[in-house]
Amino acid sequence: METGHRRRREREHDESPLDPTYDHAAVAAVLEAHGRDAGRLLPILHDVQAHFGHVPRGSVRQLARALGRSRAEIHGVVGFYLDLRWEPAGRRTLRLCVAESCQAAGVRALVPLVEELVGCRLGETTLDGAVTLEAAYCLGLCACSPAALLDDETVVGRLDESGVRELVAAARAEQ
Numbered sequence: 001m002e003t004g005h006r007r008r009r010e011r012e013h014d015e016s017p018l019d020p021t022y023d024h025a026a027v028a029a030v031l032e033a034h035g036r037d038a039g040r041l042l043p044i045l046h047d048v049q050a051h052f053g054h055v056p057r058g059s060v061r062q063l064a065r066a067l068g069r070s071r072a073e074i075h076g077v078v079g080f081y082l083d084l085r086w087e088p089a090g091r092r093t094l095r096l097c098v099a100e101s102c103q104a105a106g107v108r109a110l111v112p113l114v115e116e117l118v119g120c121r122l123g124e125t126t127l128d129g130a131v132t133l134e135a136a137y138c139l140g141l142c143a144c145s146p147a148a149l150l151d152d153e154t155v156v157g158r159l160d161e162s163g164v165r166e167l168v169a170a171a172r173a174e175q
């Protein structure tokens, strides 16, 4: 009886609209597309983000249950990967490549300047919702490292300090 009550309470909690961006059916569809394979947690999270624009916090319990993972694990994975986010993206998205070739070309030294000029850290969105700053893991522009991508449209290579200033000004300009 106690167990039944507990289960019902948990089910009601799962289905409660605590997170208005969460849609149980949409997450279920993503899980089915991946065969509810716990080994595919990362691509599942990316597909959830592709659907909602972010990983809704309300989806964590559903994902954990379906995949036999703990909620802490789901939180840990989303928190670890800078390209996954809990909140909706800003109006513009600036992706700075931090993969091997761009690191060798000095992107790490540019990160503090980018963060200062944009007004938030990698993996965050500015308070005014204007720009989301994300890390990317190779943009296919290794020959022009360090590289960045604005709004999945504008690629910029061989970034240096002045290039960063121009890029951030473009990201900050209203379209």
Ligand code: FES
Pocket: 097, 098, 099, 100, 101, 102, 103, 137, 138, 139, 140, 141, 142, 145, 146, 147
């Ligand atoms: S490593 Fe940065 S573009 Fe390939």
